[in-house]
Amino acid sequence: xxxxxxxxxxxxxxxxxxxxxxxxxxxxxxxxxxxxxxxxxxxxxxxxxxxxxxxxxxxxxxxxxxxxxxxxxxxxxxxxxxxxxxxxxxxxxxxxxxxxxxxxxxxxxxxxxxxxxxxxxxxxxxxxxxxxxxxxxxxxxxxxxxxxxxxxxxxxxxxxxxxxxxxxxxxxxxxxxxxxxxxxxxxxxxxxxxxxxxxxxxxxxxxxxxxxxxxxxxxxxxxxxxxxxxxxxxxxxxxxxxxxxxxxxxxxxxxxxxxxxxxxxxxxxxxxxxxxxxxxxxxxxxxxxxxxxxxxxxxxxxxxxxxxxxxxxxxxxxxxxxxxxxxxxxxxxxxxxxxxxxxxxxxxxxxxxxxxxxxxxxxxxxxxxxxxxxxxxxxxxxxxxxxxxxxxxxxxxxxxxxxxxxxx
Amino acid sequence: xxxxxxxxxxxxxxxxxxxxxxxxxxxxxxxxxxxxxxxxxxxxxxxxxxxxxxxxxxxxxxxxxxxxxxxxxxxxxxxxxxxxxxxxxxxxxxxxxxxxxxxxxxxxxxxxxxxxxxxxxxxxxxxxxxxxxxxxxxxxxxxxxxxxxxxxxxxxxxxxxxxxxxxxxxxxxxxxxxxxxxxxxxxxxxxxxxxxxxxxxxxxxxxxxxxxxxxxxxxxxxxxxxxxxxxxxxxxxxxxxxxxxxxxxxxxxxxxxxxxxxxxxxxxxxxxxxxxxxxxxxxxxxxxxxxxxxxxxxxxxxxxxxxxxxxxxxxxxxxxxxxxxxxxxxxxxxxxxxxxxxxxxxxxxxxxxxxxxxxxxxxxxxxxxxxxxxxxxxxxxxxxxxxxxxxxxxxxxxxxxxxxxxxx
Numbered sequence: 168x169x170x171x172x173x174x175x176x177x178x179x180x181x182x183x184x185x186x187x188x189x190x191x192x193x194x195x196x197x198x199x200x201x202x203x204x205x206x207x208x209x210x211x212x213x214x215x216x217x218x219x220x221x222x223x224x225x226x227x228x229x230x231x232x233x234x235x236x237x238x239x240x241x242x243x244x245x246x247x248x249x250x251x252x253x254x255x256x257x258x259x260x261x262x263x264x265x266x267x268x269x270x271x272x273x274x275x276x277x278x279x280x281x282x283x284x285x286x287x288x289x290x291x292x293x294x295x296x297x298x299x300x301x302x303x304x305x306x307x308x309x310x311x312x313x314x315x316x317x318x319x320x321x322x323x324x325x326x327x328x329x330x331x332x333x334x335x336x337x338x339x340x341x342x343x344x345x346x347x348x349x350x351x352x353x354x355x356x357x358x359x360x361x362x363x364x365x366x367x368x369x370x371x372x373x374x375x376x377x378x379x380x381x382x383x384x385x386x387x388x389x390x391x392x393x394x395x396x397x398x399x400x401x402x403x404x405x406x407x408x409x410x411x412x413x414x415x416x417x418x419x420x421x422x423x424x425x426x427x428x429x430x431x432x433x434x435x436x437x438x439x440x441x442x443x444x445x446x447x448x449x450x451x452x453x454x455x456x457x458x459x460x461x462x463x464x465x466x467x468x469x470x471x472x473x474x475x476x477x478x479x480x481x482x483x484x485x486x487x488x489x490x491x492x493x494x495x496x497x498x499x500x501x502x503x504x505x506x507x508x509x510x511x512x513x514x515x516x517x518x519x520x521x522x523x524x525x526x527x528x529x530x531x532x533x534x535x536x537x538x539x540x541x542x543x544x545x546x547x548x549x550x551x552x553x554x555x556x557x558x559x560x561x562x563x564x565x566x567x568x569x570x571x572x573x574x575x
Numbered sequence: 576x577x578x579x580x581x582x583x584x585x586x587x588x589x590x591x592x593x594x595x596x597x598x599x600x601x602x603x604x605x606x607x608x609x610x611x612x613x614x615x616x617x618x619x620x621x622x623x624x625x626x627x628x629x630x631x632x633x634x635x636x637x638x639x640x641x642x643x644x645x646x647x648x649x650x651x652x653x654x655x656x657x658x659x660x661x662x663x664x665x666x667x668x669x670x671x672x673x674x675x676x677x678x679x680x681x682x683x684x685x686x687x688x689x690x691x692x693x694x695x696x697x698x699x700x701x702x703x704x705x706x707x708x709x710x711x712x713x714x715x716x717x718x719x720x721x722x723x724x725x726x727x728x729x730x731x732x733x734x735x736x737x738x739x740x741x742x743x744x745x746x747x748x749x750x751x752x753x754x755x756x757x758x759x760x761x762x763x764x765x766x767x768x769x770x771x772x773x774x775x776x777x778x779x780x781x782x783x784x785x786x787x788x789x790x791x792x793x794x795x796x797x798x799x800x801x802x803x804x805x806x807x808x809x810x811x812x813x814x815x816x817x818x819x820x821x822x823x824x825x826x827x828x829x830x831x832x833x834x835x836x837x838x839x840x841x842x843x844x845x846x847x848x849x850x851x852x853x854x855x856x857x858x859x860x861x862x863x864x865x866x867x868x869x870x871x872x873x874x875x876x877x878x879x880x881x882x883x884x885x886x887x888x889x890x891x892x893x894x895x896x897x898x899x900x901x902x903x904x905x906x907x908x909x910x911x912x913x914x915x916x917x918x919x920x921x922x923x924x925x926x927x928x929x930x931x932x933x934x935x936x937x938x939x940x941x942x943x944x945x946x947x948x949x950x951x952x953x954x955x956x957x958x959x960x961x962x963x964x965x966x967x968x969x970x971x972x973x974x975x976x977x978x979x980x981x982x983x
Contacts, residue, residue: 199607202634209637213644219652220641224632226610229617233628236621244627248663251656 168334176338177207179347179411181215183397184307185262186407189216192261196223200268200313208264217262227273227439234277242285245292253296260304262407268313271499274439282438283468290473290541298529302519303400305407310337310502319499340412340491340503351408358395362416364575365393365484368565372558373482375429377550383427383449385420385482385511388536389560391520393418393484401525414491414506417483419516422538423452425479429511433497433504433547440465441499445546453477454513470513475540480516485509487551487571501545509549509568514542576742584746585615587755587819589623591805592715593670594815597624600669604631608676608721616672625670635681635847642685650693653700661704668712670815676721679907682847690846691876698881698949706937710927711808713815718745718910727907748820748899748911759816766803770824772983773801773892776973780966781890783837785958791835791857793828793890793919796944797968799928801826801892809933822899822914825891827924830946831860833887837919841905841912841955848873849907853954861885862921878921883948889920895959895979909953917957917976922950 181187193212197205205222212220233242317329324332342350373385395416397408426449434443442462447454454470454477457463470477485508486492492507516537518524524532533539555568566574589595601620605613613630620628641650725737732740750758781793803824805816834857842851850870855862862878862885865871878885893916894900900915924945926932932940941947963976974982 199610199632202607202636206634206636206640209640213640217644219645219649220637222634222637224607224634226614226630226632228610228614229628229630232614232617232621236625237627241627246659246663248656248659251654251659255654255656 243288270315386424651696678723794832
């Protein structure tokens with residue numbers, strides 16, 4: 168991959184992704200796969216005025232060892248210094264960047280029950296800090312190729328060729344061309360227009376139907392808005408793009424108001440483990456049946472993580488024909504696959520989907536019907552015959568999706 | 576490199592290096608060069624009973640960016656959570672492993688003054704914690720090949736061949752053969768015997784002379800012992816080997832009692848910057864002149880880091896003919912080069928060199944004449960015509976080294 172193109176991508180992430188402010192701290196969380204690219208990103212962070220950039224490197228294969236040898240108590244332990252570190256984040260509100268290159272089934276075979284129990288134990292300790300930061304800082308998830316990931320997508324290519332091809336795909340989906348920043352400004356405008364139209368319909372229900380068996384209804388909140396593309400931090404009003412790429416118009420549905428059966432249309436990599444050919448049945452807004460040809464155990468633990476883990480936090484609309492789906496690549500990575508397909512997410516919803524959310528406390532926003540959970544797991548449901556019909560507050564039915572694509 | 580041989584090396588580091596205890600935490604500090612080897616080390620740590628193993632990865636090239644863009648204040652800042660993290664180390668006494676693969680001149684061209692000032696500012700904040708841990712935990716420095724380092728040593732080989740050759744050299748010097756653990760038990764015995772003989776002489780002075788211009792005297796402390804190979808932690812009496820490889824018999828000299836001129840016989844990589852062809856003049860135990868053909872600026876900042884930085888903390892004896900020097904490789908890395916050559920170190924001395932050191936406070940040990948500083952920088956002075964004559968308490972002169980090798 169040409170260095171000039173990679174530099175454009177690094178600049179895009181820093182400028183449009185986390186939009187680093189003068190004097191702000193930056194934390195970068197990433198694997199060991201592309202240190203030279205990470206260096207470019209760090210360089211841009213400083214050029215845009217970052218006070219201090221900290222890179223927290225991690226190596227996914229070690230998580231397998233921790234899972235095997237450590238007790239749940241050890242896995243779940245959060246030391247005093249770690250709580251102080253969270254407090255420091257709350258106090259300084261750094262921009263946080265996640266650069267993903269994980270092997271989609273890098274944690275295959277771990278003891279999922281142990282892992283889930285540990286996460287359940289540690290989550291309450293960290294939650295107060297996460298809550299205190301919510302909607303107040305810029306964050307972004309972007310991706311770079313890792314060898315195992317590239318070989319998973321392109322198993323018949325050499326590692327070098329697979330890596331090259333994955334770089335190509337990542338840069339294409341991230342609109343890294345002549346002028347990526349300009350392209351994202353236009354793209355954000357386009358997503359905003361589409362959301363404005365959806366919001367003008369005042370929908371109270373979405374009815375999903377497909378020949379694959381999907382047949383269900385999602386209830387929407389009267390004061391929840393569809394959002395897409397860039398977001399804005401509270402207080403400091405800093406624009407940022409939480410996902411690169413992003414093609415979705417999404418909102419948070421009404422907690423407890425989902426009925427029917429929904430089939431996944433793509434595999435899901437959850438915590439380094441692949442789940443394939445699965446479906447859920449929802450009753451009174453809650454998952455009551457779980458089936459998967461592969462990874463059912465993982466899925467079962469997932470929906471039991473806490474009270475909100477079996478309810479939906481997100482509904483996202485993406486046409487079957489989109490720049491990412493046109494590539495016709497199964498990425499085995501949510502950041503890409505969710506942007507090539509209508510999807511839902513189990514777990515926590517977006518408090519900032521509520522109109523004028525800044526006027527309410529988090530508790531009030533959750534009481535309004537935004538789901539709350541320690542998990543937020545997107546899964547893909549879009550396919551080429553998906554139909555979505557919206558029902559407005561006044562009972563009018565409007566075709567939103569037809570044959571997998573926007574109907575308007 | 577064969578996996579079975581690497582596993583032996585990993586086991587050696589964990590068993591003989593840091594000697595991980597059941598239920599103990601381990602911290603590993605390493606670059607990004609050999610993650611698969613690091614994984615083997617983590618696996619052994621757990622197999623030997625570690626409670627939790629934490630790997631702190633770092634990427635040397637980022638330090639150049641931090642140095643360029645951050646203010647001294649930012650570089651020197653130690654946040655409250657970082658102090659808590661140090662306190663946690665003091666409370667739990669984890670074993671700490673450093674796996675070095677740095678490019679010997681990876682930080683060439685950084686603003687050394689800025690770097691030195693930042694270190695001087697942050698050191699006093701961390702010192703109380705370091706003091707509280709001193710001699711109480713196991714630690715070890717070992718090495719693995721990094722690409723830039725390998726190419727620095729073998730510039731005419733391809734990167735792959737240079738890496739292979741550096742692995743060979745590292746494993747050879749670390750005695751990774753049939754039974755490395757047995758080999759280290761024998762080696763430790765040998766070093767202990769040699770130190771016992773040196774200690775039986777009750778030396779008060781060492782006189783160094785070489786045709787390269789070296790001509791100086793080092794005063795020794797009556798109650799300081801020569802040590803070599805394995806050490807033992809205070810309180811818990813855990814044996815460990817702080818350096819792999821290690822060929823030296825060393826002690827801490829009497830602070831303020833060094834006179835004359837000493838020429839370095841090998842280059843020195845200090846903080847990622849190479850210093851070549853240098854010499855020091857000592858008066859009343861303190862460096863009063865510094866000369867270097869390359870890197871003099873770095874050296875000048877180094878000896879001014881604090882009051883103890885211009886005084887000696889270590890005197891180490893290694894024959895010119897030794898397993899490491901027989902390889903005839905200039906490693907540009909202190910861990911290896913110091914073990915192929917008599918050396919000295921500017922900066923802090925070893926409080927545990929004092930007989931029955933556990934009976935004294937750190938303050939008392941420094942008052943006895945052990946130098947104290949934030950730095951400890953070894954530099955090599957051995958060569959093939961080096962003569963060292965020892966003078967005993969009773970004034971008798973004994974040849975210790977002749978023509979670069981042990982005279983006895």
